[in-house]
Amino acid sequence: GDSVTQMEGPVTLSEEAFLTINCTYTATGYPSLFWYVQYPGEGLQLLLKATKADDKGSNKGFEATYRKETTSFHLEKGSVQVSDSAVYFCALRNTGNQFYFGTGTSLTVIP
Amino acid sequence: DARVTQTPRHKVTEMGQEVTMRCQPILGHNTVFWYRQTMMQGLELLAYFRNRAPLDDSGMPKDRFSAEMPDATLATLKIQPSEPRDSAVYFCASGLQSLSYEQYFGPGTRLTVT
Numbered sequence: 001g002d003s004v005t006q007m008e009g010p011v012t013l014s015e016e017a018f019l020t021i022n023c024t025y026t027a028t029g030y031p032s033l034f035w036y037v038q039y040p041g042e043g044l045q046l047l048l049k050a051t052k053a054d055d056k057g058s059n060k061g062f063e064a065t066y067r068k069e070t071t072s073f074h075l076e077k078g079s080v081q082v083s084d085s086a087v088y089f090c091a092l093r094n095t096g097n098q099f100y101f102g103t104g105t106s107l108t109v110i111p
Numbered sequence: 112d113a114r115v116t117q118t119p120r121h122k123v124t125e126m127g128q129e130v131t132m133r134c135q136p137i138l139g140h141n142t143v144f145w146y147r148q149t150m151m152q153g154l155e156l157l158a159y160f161r162n163r164a165p166l167d168d169s170g171m172p173k174d175r176f177s178a179e180m181p182d183a184t185l186a187t188l189k190i191q192p193s194e195p196r197d198s199a200v201y202f203c204a205s206g207l208q209s210l211s212y213e214q215y216f217g218p219g220t221r222l223t224v225t
Binding site: 032034036042043044045046049051089093097098099101103104 | 115144153154156159166167202204211212213214215216217218219
């Protein structure tokens with residue numbers, strides 16, 4: 001079946017460090033891919049999305065590129081801030097409109 | 112600023128009691144999702160509706176859980192009877208088919224069953 005695999009956390013970085021959170025997927029056809037962020041005590045928020053191969057989603061300094069050849073959608077940010085501390089979820093919607101979320105990666109940014 | 116609202120935000124109940132959680136999706140969204148989040152299982156999709164019709168409820172324990180959309184502005188998730196293992200945060204999300212179903216989550220209902 002379809003699935004999303006993301007790197008396990010927790011991840012701890014110093015402020016202004018470079019962030020990469022890996023996400024790979026298994027799906028037939030061309031799924032849509034998403035990154036969501038969850039701050040403590042809140043629901044998930046859409047961070048960015050990409051709906052076709054080679055698309056780059058970006059928002060708030062975060063970026064992810066839909067790589068069909070490597071079935072990946074890695075999240076990156078060039079310089080993290082303390083306020084980026086949260087749990088990040090990779091997700092996909094397949095062509096059959098089924099939805100799959102990764103297990104989440106906790107990020108802590110220290111000053 | 113359109114948001115998904117959920118009530119109640121917190122619920123503590125005793126085992127065997129009925130629990131009803133409510134969700135108001137963003138006006139105009141035609142898809143509603145129910146999720147359960149626990150530390151052990153992570154985020155689980157319980158059910159989702161499009162245009163008020165249930166499309167997938169395979170993740171929901173059918174013997175005690177039920178989900179409905181009485182109208183376009185209200186979705187409900189009911190547990191009867193509740194059990195301690197149902198303790199979790201329940202999220203509702205809404206989306207729009209034309210936006211690739213990107214989902215907008217509510218703040219969640221934290222359920223504790225004692």
